[in-house]
Amino acid sequence: MKELQTFDVLVVGAGPGGATAAKRCADRGLQTVLVEKKKLPRDKVCSGMVMGKWALEIIEKEFGKIPRSVLTDPPLLAGHRFYVGPEIEDLEWPTPFSWRKDLDFFMVQGAVKSGAVLQDGVRVARMDADDGFCRIELHKEGTIQHLRARFVIGADGASSVIRRCLFPDLKVRFSGPIRECYQGQLDLPRDFFHWFFPKKLPRPRFNVNHKGDVFLIEGSGLKELRQEIGESLSPYGFDPSSKPIRKDGCTIALLHDDLLSGAFNPANGNVLLTGDAAGLILPITFEGIGSALKSGILAADAVVGHFDDPDVAASSYIESLKPMLKTIEKLCKTQEELKTTARLGAGPLAKALCDAYRETLTIQEG
Numbered sequence: 218m219k220e221l222q223t224f225d226v227l228v229v230g231a232g233p234g235g236a237t238a239a240k241r242c243a244d245r246g247l248q249t250v251l252v253e254k255k256k257l258p259r260d261k262v263c264s265g266m267v268m269g270k271w272a273l274e275i276i277e278k279e280f281g282k283i284p285r286s287v288l289t290d291p292p293l294l295a296g297h298r299f300y301v302g303p304e305i306e307d308l309e310w311p312t313p314f315s316w317r318k319d320l321d322f323f324m325v326q327g328a329v330k331s332g333a334v335l336q337d338g339v340r341v342a343r344m345d346a347d348d349g350f351c352r353i354e355l356h357k358e359g360t361i362q363h364l365r366a367r368f369v370i371g372a373d374g375a376s377s378v379i380r381r382c383l384f385p386d387l388k389v390r391f392s393g394p395i396r397e398c399y400q401g402q403l404d405l406p407r408d409f410f411h412w413f414f415p416k417k418l419p420r421p422r423f424n425v426n427h428k429g430d431v432f433l434i435e436g437s438g439l440k441e442l443r444q445e446i447g448e449s450l451s452p453y454g455f456d457p458s459s460k461p462i463r464k465d466g467c468t469i470a471l472l473h474d475d476l477l478s479g480a481f482n483p484a485n486g487n488v489l490l491t492g493d494a495a496g497l498i499l500p501i502t503f504e505g506i507g508s509a510l511k512s513g514i515l516a517a518d519a520v521v522g523h524f525d526d527p528d529v530a531a532s533s534y535i536e537s538l539k540p541m542l543k544t545i546e547k548l549c550k551t552q553e554e555l556k557t558t559a560r561l562g563a564g565p566l567a568k569a570l571c572d573a574y575r576e577t578l579t580i581q582e583g
């Protein structure tokens with residue numbers, strides 16, 4: 218029988234978590250393959266803000282300064298604006314702003330320059346244990362191929378197939394945000410990210426942002442807020458009868474409770490999960506680029522540091538995630554407190570939201 222091609226590490230998914238993990242493994246001399254189901258550059262339903270403390274620091278350290286061509290127009294947001302009923306609060310926070318297809322491709326190119334082999338347009342369909350290795354089934358344009366790897370890093374996002382193979386009994390709840398893209402612009406400052414809370418509650422919410430010659434309306438509550446979106450945005454020139462030029466959506470895996478209770482630990486033996494696959498998206502803002510980058514680094518370091526002992530690699534990775542889990546725990550509490558503050562009225566809620574978003578942006582690990 219033909220020998221299967223064998224890598225030290227197979228990274229599934231070329232988002233921020235996968236690009237960082239692949240680069241780091243390749244930089245440290247491991248034979249690394251990065252497998253992405255879509256043809257690159259690929260877009261992702263995401264606002265593309267490099268938001269929190271972790272994110273920009275890691276990108277610049279691992280990949281260098283983000284080139285101007287990777288950023289959109291405007292390239293840098295001045296901050297966030299919160300609308301709760303008639304109340305408006307501003308949080309000034311300079312934020313690099315991108316289309317994800319450009320940001321992620323910039324990072325993938327960095328991984329390739331470091332020696333990672335990229336296979337895009339290739340979907341991982343399943344993974345089995347294979348005598349201390351992982352055997353991975355790949356689907357490409359109607360053909361099926363197999364590869365072996367000593368380690369697999371599952372950076373394959375919220376609907377992770379690697380998570381499903383590793384923890385088939387884990388019950389995952391999902392939310393399903395929608396993104397609508399409209400031609401033109403609204404009479405709102407382009408360099409602010411606009412968060413609307415029309416029910417005067419922390420959720421449901423929607424946001425509006427401008428990129429180039431389009432504006433986007435995004436959020437998990439788009440369906441239930443259709444009327445409120447029209448009412449909230451009409452004063453800014455939005456025509457509720459207008460049709461988006463593009464509409465898409467994605468999923469968010471809601472795994473915070475499972476992570477914090479220990480019911481779900483995102484690694485087992487020679488398989489480690491990062492970013493959204495591991496449920497590490499942050500509460501409140503639901504920013505996840507930073508935690509994907511950070512967990513990509515931690516997973517790669519665990520693999521590099523314990524290459525000969527997968528069980529130790531997995532447990533050291535889980536241990537290294539603890540400060541991030543503490544951060545998530547703290548933000549979950551703040552998220553609960555927002556519900557109580559909402560009872561005090563629109564003014565106090567607008568202020569509390571502004572403070573809570575600032576907390577996600579400034580919080581240190583642990």
Ligand SMILES: Cc1cc2nc3c(=O)[nH]c(=O)nc-3n(C[C@H](O)[C@H](O)[C@H](O)COP(=O)(O)OP(=O)(O)OC[C@H]3O[C@@H](n4cnc5c(N)ncnc54)[C@H](O)[C@@H]3O)c2cc1C
Pocket residue numbers: 229230231232233234235252253254255259261262263264265266267268339340341342372373374375377378394395396435436467468469491492493494498503504505506507509
């Ligand atoms: C509406 C919205 C707005 C957001 N805005 C922001 C924001 O402004 N800033 C921020 O920090 N976060 C934001 N987030 C969160 C952020 O998008 C994610 O947390 C982040 O993309 C997670 O990165 P990741 O590397 O874990 O996974 P992803 O970026 O999802 O990458 C996973 C990759 O794996 C690939 N893949 C999946 N399955 C397979 C398979 N079987 N085989 C091969 N490849 C596969 C996918 O195609 C994808 O390229 C937003 C999320 C949403 C929904």
